Amino acid sequence: MDRDELLxxxxxxxxxxxxxxxxxxxxxxxVSLRAQFAADLATLSASxxxxxxxQLADIAxxxxxxxxxxxxxxxxxxxxxxxxxxxxxxxxxIGTVVGLAAKVAxxxxx
Amino acid sequence: MSWRRAYFRFGELTARSHAETLCRHxxxxxxxxxxxxxxxATGCESQKGYADLAELGSAYAGAVDRLLVxxxxxxxxxxSERLLQDREIAPQTKEDCQKxxxxxxxxxxxIDDLRQHVQLLANYFGLLQRLAGSDASxxxxxxxxxxxxxxxxxxxxxxxNDLAPGADLFTxxxxxxxxxxxxxxxxxxxxxxxxxxxxxxxxxxxxxxxxSGDIKHDLDIAREIREARLVIVPFVASDPIKNYDEWxxxxxxxxxxxxxxxxxxxxxxxxGKLREAFEGLMGGKLDDDRIRAVEGDFKTIIAxxxxxxx
Numbered sequence: 001m002d003r004d005e006l007l008x009x010x011x012x013x014x015x016x017x018x019x020x021x022x023x024x025x026x027x028x029x030x031v032s033l034r035a036q037f038a039a040d041l042a043t044l045s046a047s048x049x050x051x052x053x054x055q056l057a058d059i060a061x062x063x064x065x066x067x068x069x070x071x072x073x074x075x076x077x078x079x080x081x082x083x084x085x086x087x088x089x090x091x092x093x094i095g096t097v098v099g100l101a102a103k104v105a106x107x108x109x110x
Numbered sequence: 111m112s113w114r115r116a117y118f119r120f121g122e123l124t125a126r127s128h129a130e131t132l133c134r135h136x137x138x139x140x141x142x143x144x145x146x147x148x149x150x151a152t153g154c155e156s157q158k159g160y161a162d163l164a165e166l167g168s169a170y171a172g173a174v175d176r177l178l179v180x181x182x183x184x185x186x187x188x189x190s191e192r193l194l195q196d197r198e199i200a201p202q203t204k205e206d207c208q209k210x211x212x213x214x215x216x217x218x219x220x221i222d223d224l225r226q227h228v229q230l231l232a233n234y235f236g237l238l239q240r241l242a243g244s245d246a247s248x249x250x251x252x253x254x255x256x257x258x259x260x261x262x263x264x265x266x267x268x269x270x271n272d273l274a275p276g277a278d279l280f281t282x283x284x285x286x287x288x289x290x291x292x293x294x295x296x297x298x299x300x301x302x303x304x305x306x307x308x309x310x311x312x313x314x315x316x317x318x319x320x321x322s323g324d325i326k327h328d329l330d331i332a333r334e335i336r337e338a339r340l341v342i343v344p345f346v347a348s349d350p351i352k353n354y355d356e357w358x359x360x361x362x363x364x365x366x367x368x369x370x371x372x373x374x375x376x377x378x379x380x381x382g383k384l385r386e387a388f389e390g391l392m393g394g395k396l397d398d399d400r401i402r403a404v405e406g407d408f409k410t411i412i413a414x415x416x417x418x419x420x
Contacts, residue, residue: 011327018195018331020338026199038200042209045192049213052324056220059317063227066310070230073303077237080295084241087291 007051014044160242160296163387167235170384174228174314181321181328182221188328189214191335224317231310242296304388311385318381333367340364 001009016022018041026037189210196202340360344351351357 007323011323011330015327015330015334018192018334020334020342023195023199023338031200035200038196038202039206041199042192042196042206045189046209046213048327049189049210049217052320053213053216053220055320056217056224056317056324059313059320060220060223060227062313063224063310063317066306066313067227067230069303069306070234070310073299073306074230074234074237076299076302077234077241077295080299081237081241084291084295 003051003055007048007055010044010048010051014041014048017041017044158242161239164235164239164242166384166387168232168239170381171228171232171235174318174381175225175232177318177321177325178221178225178228181325182218184325184328184332185217186214188332191332191339194339195335228314231307231314234307238296238299241292241299308385308388311381311388315381315385329367333364336360336367337364 026034029037193202193207193210196206341357341364344357
C-alpha cells in the first residue's frame with residue numbers, strides 16, 4: 001500500500017468514525033471509553049494531517065528544485081523586453097534622423 | 111527533418127504561396143512589400159499562439175492560487191469542527207487542541223510556500239504575455255508614421271519616387287523588424303526554458319490532485335459534523351427550533367457543501383490540458399479550440415472556489 005492509498009484508507013475511516021450516528025452511540029458509553037475514543041479519533045485526524053502535509057511538502061520541494069530555472073526564465077524574458085524597448089528606441093532615433101534629413105533635403109530643393 | 115526545420119520550411123512555403131497569390135490579384139509596385147506582408151501574416155499567427163498560451167498560464171496561476179487559499183481555509187474550518195466534536199465526546203485539554211492546531215499551522219505555511227511557487231509561474235507567464243502580446247511594433251510604427259509620411263511627401267515633391275519609399279512600405283518594414291525581434295525572443299525562450307515549464311506544470315498537476323483530495327476530505331468531515339450540529343441536533347431536540355429561517359439556511363448551506371467536489375477533482379485535468387496546449391505550442395500544433403477548452407476549465411475552477419467560500 002503506497003502513501004496515497006494509505007491516506008485514502010485513513011480518510012474513509014475518519015469519515016465513518018465521525019459520522020453523527022457513531023458519535024451518538026459513543027456518547028452513550030462510559031466516560032473512560034469516550035475519552036479513549038476521542039483520543040484515538042484525534043490521533044487518527046492528526047495522522048491524516050501529517051500525511052497530507054508530507055505530501056504537500058514533497059511537492060513543494062520538487063517545485064523548489066525547478067524554481068532556479070524558472071527564475072532564470074523570468075530574468076531572460078525581462079531582458080528580452082528591455083532589448084525590445086531598445087530596438088524601438090533605435091527605430092525612433094532612425095526615424096528622427098530620417099525626418100531631419102528629409103527637411104534638410106526639402107530646404108535644399110526649395 | 112527536425113520539427114524546427116520543418117516548421118521553418120512550412121513558413122517559407124506559406125510565405126511564397128501567399129506572395130504568389132497576392133502578385134496575381136494585387137497590383138503592387140514594390141515586390142518586397144508583398145514578401146513583407148506575408149512575413150507579418152505568418153509571424154503574427156505564431157505570436158498569437160504564444161500570447162494565447164501566456165494568457166492561459168496567467169489565468170491558470172490565478173485559479174490555482176484561489177484553490178490554495180481555499181484549501182487552507184477549508185482545512186482550518188474542518189479542524190475546528192473536529193475539535194468541537196471531540197469536545198462533545200469527552201473533555202479536552204489545551205494539548206489536545208494544540209495537536210491538531212500545529213498541523214494547521216504547518217499546512218498554512220506549506221500553502222504559503224506553494225503560493226509563492228505559483229506566483230513565480232504567474233510572473234513567468236505574465237512576462238511571456240507582455241512579450242508575445244507586445245504592441246511594440248504598433249508603437250514603433252506610430253512613432254515613425256509621421257516621419258514616413260513627410261519623407262514620402264518630400265519624395266513626391268522631388269519627383270524621385272524610386273529613392274523615397276512610400277509611407278506604407280516604411281511602416282511595414284518597421285513592423286517586420288520589431289515583430290521579428292519579438293518572435294526571435296519567444297523562440298529563444300521556449301528553447302531555453304520550455305522543459306522547465308513543462309516539468310513545473312507536471313508537478314503542479316500532482317499538486318492539484320493532492321489539493322483536490324485534501325479539500326474533498328475536509329469538506330466531507332466539516333459537512334458531516336456541521337450537519338449534525340446545526341441541522342440534526344436542533345431538529346430532533348424536544349425544544350422547539352428557535353429560528354426556522356436560520357435552520358433552513360444552515361441546512362441549505364450544509365447540503366450545498368459537497369456539490370463542487372467532483373468538479374474540483376477535474377481541476378488537475380484542466381492543468382493537464384494546459385500542459386498539452388503548451389507542448390502543442392512547442393511542437394507548432396497549438397489550436398484555438400484547445401485554448402478555448404482550457405480557458406473554460408479555469409473559469410469553472412474560479413467559479414467553484416467562489417461557491418465553496420460562500
